Amino acid sequence: xxxxxxxxxxxxxxxxxxxxxxxxxxxxxxxxxxxxxxxxxxxxxxxxxxxxxxxxxxxxxxxxxxxxxxxxxxxxxxxxxxxxxxxxxxxxxxxxxxxxxxxxxxxxxxxxxxxxxxxxxxxxxxxxxxxxxxxxxxxxxxxxxxxxxxxxxxxxxxxxxxxxxxxxxxxxxxxxxxxxxxxxxxxxxxxxxxxxxxxxxxxxxxxxxxxxxxxxxxxxxxxxxxxxxxxxxxxxxxxxxxxxxxxxxxxxxxxxxxxxxxxxxxxxxxxxxxxxxxxxxxxxxxxxxxxxxxxxxxxx
Amino acid sequence: xxxxxxxxxxxxxxxxxxxxxxxxxxxxxxxxxxxxxxxxxxxxxxxxxxxxxxxxxxxxxxxxxxxxxxxxxxxxxxxxxxxxxxxxxxxxxxxxxxxxxxxxxxxxxxxxxxxxxxxxxxxxxxxxxxxxxxxxxxxxxxxxxxxxxxxxxxxxxxxxxxxxxxxxxxxxxxxxxxxxxxxxxxxxxxxxxxxxxxxxxxxxxxxxxxxxxxxxxxxxx
Numbered sequence: 001x002x003x004x005x006x007x008x009x010x011x012x013x014x015x016x017x018x019x020x021x022x023x024x025x026x027x028x029x030x031x032x033x034x035x036x037x038x039x040x041x042x043x044x045x046x047x048x049x050x051x052x053x054x055x056x057x058x059x060x061x062x063x064x065x066x067x068x069x070x071x072x073x074x075x076x077x078x079x080x081x082x083x084x085x086x087x088x089x090x091x092x093x094x095x096x097x098x099x100x101x102x103x104x105x106x107x108x109x110x111x112x113x114x115x116x117x118x119x120x121x122x123x124x125x126x127x128x129x130x131x132x133x134x135x136x137x138x139x140x141x142x143x144x145x146x147x148x149x150x151x152x153x154x155x156x157x158x159x160x161x162x163x164x165x166x167x168x169x170x171x172x173x174x175x176x177x178x179x180x181x182x183x184x185x186x187x188x189x190x191x192x193x194x195x196x197x198x199x200x201x202x203x204x205x206x207x208x209x210x211x212x213x214x215x216x217x218x219x220x221x222x223x224x225x226x227x228x229x230x231x232x233x234x235x236x237x238x239x240x241x242x243x244x245x246x247x248x249x250x251x252x253x254x255x256x257x258x259x260x261x262x263x264x265x266x267x268x269x270x271x272x273x274x275x276x277x278x279x280x281x282x283x284x285x286x287x288x289x290x291x292x293x294x295x296x297x298x299x300x
Numbered sequence: 301x302x303x304x305x306x307x308x309x310x311x312x313x314x315x316x317x318x319x320x321x322x323x324x325x326x327x328x329x330x331x332x333x334x335x336x337x338x339x340x341x342x343x344x345x346x347x348x349x350x351x352x353x354x355x356x357x358x359x360x361x362x363x364x365x366x367x368x369x370x371x372x373x374x375x376x377x378x379x380x381x382x383x384x385x386x387x388x389x390x391x392x393x394x395x396x397x398x399x400x401x402x403x404x405x406x407x408x409x410x411x412x413x414x415x416x417x418x419x420x421x422x423x424x425x426x427x428x429x430x431x432x433x434x435x436x437x438x439x440x441x442x443x444x445x446x447x448x449x450x451x452x453x454x455x456x457x458x459x460x461x462x463x464x465x466x467x468x469x470x471x472x473x474x475x476x477x478x479x480x481x482x483x484x485x486x487x488x489x490x491x492x493x494x495x496x497x498x499x500x501x502x503x504x505x506x507x508x509x510x511x512x513x514x515x516x517x518x519x520x521x
Contacts, residue, residue, distance in 0.1 A: 027485035031459060033466050034481075057488050060495065064460045067441040068344070072336035076350050080336075081328055084357045088321065091362065286351070 020047060026054050030061060082182075178255050180285040193280045194273040196251045201292045202258075205267040208297035215243060215295055222260035226253045243295040252285030266295070309373050316364060324364070327373075328357050334374075334462070335381045341461035342385040342454065343392075344442045352388055356381040371471060378462075378472045382454060389450075444494040452487035459484055 021040050028034035036044065044050050072080075181193065206215055216235060223230060228249065236244045249257065255274045262268060262276035274281065309330070315323040335356055339349035359380050367376060445453055451473075458469045466480045473480065 023489060024481055024485040027488050028466075028481050031466065031484065056492050060488055060491055061460060063441045063495075064445065064456065064491070067438040068341040068445070068457065068461050069337060070340050070346070072333050072349075072353075073346075076336070076346065077332050080332055080350060080354050080357070081325070083354050084328055084361075085325065087354075087358050088324070088361055091358070284351075 021050050023053065026050065027057055030054075030057055079182075177279045178252065178281070178285075179279060180251065180281045180283060182282075193282045194275070194278045195282045196254060196273050196289060199290045199292075200254055200272055200274075201294075202268060202270040202272060203294045203296065204261060205269055205298040206295055207265065208299055210297075218261075218264045218266070219243075219245070219295070222257055222264060225260045226256045228253060228257075241297050245293050247291045247293075248288050249291045250286050250288055251281060251283065254289055254291055255281065255285075257291075261293075267298070310369075313364065313367065313373060324361060327360075331357075331374075331377055335377060337461055338378060338381050338457065339385050341457035342382070343388060344446070348385075348388055348392070352381060352384045355384050359384070375468070375471050378458075379474075382472065386450065386454075440495060441491075444491045447494055448487055448490055452483050452490065455480055455483040456487040456491075 021036070021043060025034050025036075025040070029036055044054065206218075219235060220230065223233060226249075228247070233247060234245060251274075255278075258268070258274050258276045268276060309327070312323045312326055316327070332353060335353045336349055339352040339356075340346065343349055343352065356377065360377060363380075367373070371379075445456065448456065454473065455469055458464045458472060459466075464472075466477045466484075469480045470477045
């Protein structure tokens with residue numbers, strides 16, 4: 001075959017008939033997944049471009065491995081093991097691989113009993129309007145309120161002033177001293193570490209003298225400080241003048257929202273944690289909880 | 301996974317299915333280090349890596365009863381971690397949290413107990429200045445990796461951080477070996493171009509046809 005001059009990618013003319021080595025093969029050779037033929041080895045010796053590419057890939061390999069390869073620290077490893085075990089302890093009764101197995105019918109009956117118990121608890125014990133709550137941590141409203149949906153307000157993305165409240169950072173006073181920790185390693189007694197349950201239902205009192213829209217404005221402001229997107233937040237106004245909202249929040253956001261609401265003059269009357277003055281919490285702040293808030297005018 | 305390790309793990313899994321929680325704890329011990337490396341490689345920070353590994357074990361525990369053994373346990377665990385890290389990466393990106401590199405992070409896999417001076421460094425001119433340069437380079441590399449399309453980044457991490465063969469990577473990513481080969485080559489090339497630009501140089505053009513057999517539809521994702 002007649003040799004002809006070929007223009008090389010780096011501009012250097014070269015005599016030869018062998019094409020440059022495919023980048024895929026250069027790359028695979030570095031990984032030990034491809035072996036150069038004798039012709040390719042010869043080409044690599046003489047082709048400055050292929051050699052340069054091959055070397056640059058080697059440098060990149062070294063940089064990636066060096067930058068991203070870490071050893072799991074012993075403390076982190078132990079933390080992972082401990083937390084996994086704790087979560088598995090919580091899961092254990094629900095998991096089916098345990099030796100005790102229910103028949104489908106028994107399982108359904110058990111589920112029915114549990115649901116009935118939960119419904120009873122919600123109706124007769126946890127209901128903030130129930131007269132049967134014997135020892136409230138905070139004063140209850142003077143009369144029961146029947147909450148019926150009447151009208152729903154959906155918050156716009158921006159405040160009336162045009163400020164996108166989703167990006168307002170929490171203030172120092174709103175979030176300082178909030179600490180989530182492993183209760184076992186807490187520097188104080190375990191009972192001082194608050195546990196936020198999976199479902200948080202809180203009743204707040206607001207000043208009945210507030211003008212129309214003041215509660216919505218305050219709530220939006222508190223959510224903005226908590227960095228919760230407002231698109232899907234709904235605050236439902238009932239015919240009795242109470243408001244209700246349901247949110248999915250992280251535990252940390254629940255704490256910040258509590259503090260913000262308290263700071264805006266609302267009074268929490270539920271005993272469920274978190275409470276605005278609490279600082280230490282068990283677990284991690286990133287776990288989500290189902291949060292429900294009911295706002296009722298004081299004196300109802 | 302070699303045969304000996306495989307059979308040991310199979311025994312652990314069988315015992316676990318019989319109701320032995322202690323056996324699962326042993327699996328946690330065996331896999332923490334491997335999965336942590338993978339998660340850190342994909343996410344670039346210790347906190348997220350720790351969280352993802354923890355969630356991976358909980359998810360594996362819940363699903364182990366249904367683990368049929370079509371793939372090895374190691375492949376299965378890596379898939380779980382990969383999926384969770386992928387979710388975490390997207391979550392961070394949506395929240396605008398970039399990958400951060402802390403000066404307090406050890407490099408080259410140093411343990412907490414190790415002194416920086418004991419680390420094997422690639423050059424002999426070790427000094428605080430050069431350590432700063434390394435951290436700077438590390439952040440550049442992480443940014444470069446972060447800029448790659450997800451499917452290229454995952455293949456690169458499995459190869460460079462977990463030191464897996466193309467065959468193992470193909471099983472984890474559930475794609476042909478040829479696809480892994482082209483993904484890694486493409487990842488290297490894009491990263492090279494990125495780093496060259498960061499240094500203010502222009503990356504030499506790759507001749508047309510240099511990257512062959514590349515699934516163009518895949519690369520256009």
